[in-house]
Amino acid sequence: MNRLKLMLLGMFVLGLTACNSQSTKIAKPTQVGYLKDNISQAELNNRLNYKRYSYYCHNFATGEASYLATYFPLWKESRLKDNFGFYFQLNGGKAQPFDHLENKALNMAATRFEVLYRSYYLIEGSYVDLKARERSSVYYKNNLPWLECREG
Numbered sequence: 068m069n070r071l072k073l074m075l076l077g078m079f080v081l082g083l084t085a086c087n088s089q090s091t092k093i094a095k096p097t098q099v100g101y102l103k104d105n106i107s108q109a110e111l112n113n114r115l116n117y118k119r120y121s122y123y124c125h126n127f128a129t130g131e132a133s134y135l136a137t138y139f140p141l142w143k144e145s146r147l148k149d150n151f152g153f154y155f156q157l158n159g160g161k162a163q164p165f166d167h168l169e170n171k172a173l174n175m176a177a178t179r180f181e182v183l184y185r186s187y188y189l190i191e192g193s194y195v196d197l198k199a200r201e202r203s204s205v206y207y208k209n210n211l212p213w214l215e216c217r218e219g
Contacts, residue, residue, distance in 0.1 A: 102140075102152050102154065102164035102166075102187070103164070104164070104187075104188075106154060106162050108162075111138045111154060111156070111162060115141070116140065116141055116142065117138040117139065117140060117141060117154075118138070118139045118141055119136055119137070119138050120136070120137045120138075120139070120218060121134070121135070121136055121218065121219060122134070122135040122136075122137070122204070122216035122217060122218055122219060123135075123216065123217060123219045124157075124206075124214040124215060124216035124217075125214070125215045125216075126213070126214055127211070127212050127213055127214070127215070128208075128213055133157055133158055133214060134157075134158055134159070135155070135156070135157050135158075135214065135216055136156045137153050137154065137155055137156070138153060138154040138156070138162065139153045140152075140153070151167035152164055152165055152166045152167055152184070153165050153184070155186070155190075155195075157214075163186055163187070163188065163190055163195075164186070164187045164188075165184040165185065165186050165187065165195075165197060166184060166185055166186075166187055167182070167183075167184055168183040168184060168185055169182075169183050170182050170183075171183060173200075179200075179201070180200075181198050181199060181200045182197075182198075182199045183196065183197065183198055183199075184196070184197040184199065185197070190208075191208070193208040193209055194208075195207065195208055195213065196208075196210075202217070203215060203216065203217050204216045204217075
């Protein structure tokens with residue numbers, strides 16, 4: 068009888084540790100590594116190397132308007148399948164690298180599509196996913212809308 072109790076206790080402890088180790092893992096984005104972790108504003112402002120796009124966003128977290136600048140590399144290597152990414156800079160803060168995940172067709176003819184990206188690193192405590200469409204872009208944290216942006 069004592070052996071059965073010890074076995075059950077051991078299985079219980081093993082089950083608890085297995086649950087804890089899985090729940091604390093955070094999914095890491097695909098590591099591409101061709102974008103710099105710390106890029107200077109002077110580098111981003113170089114029009115020969117980066118194309119800048121400006122957006123006005125509704126920030127669902129604060130309820131306020133936010134300004135977003137994105138910077139897309141212009142060199143040949145940046146357009147290779149595994150290297151496609153951009154820098155995200157919210158309200159003049161630190162530029163964050165984002166990695167391209169996939170292009171997703173929205174109709175049979177593939178004339179409408181969305182492009183999916185993910186931040187390399189945590190932004191304000193979470194990875195950020197982007198679904199970019201023709202007229203607007205929505206950034207998500209924990210599968211909830213965080214920013215809805217329109218070019219402007």
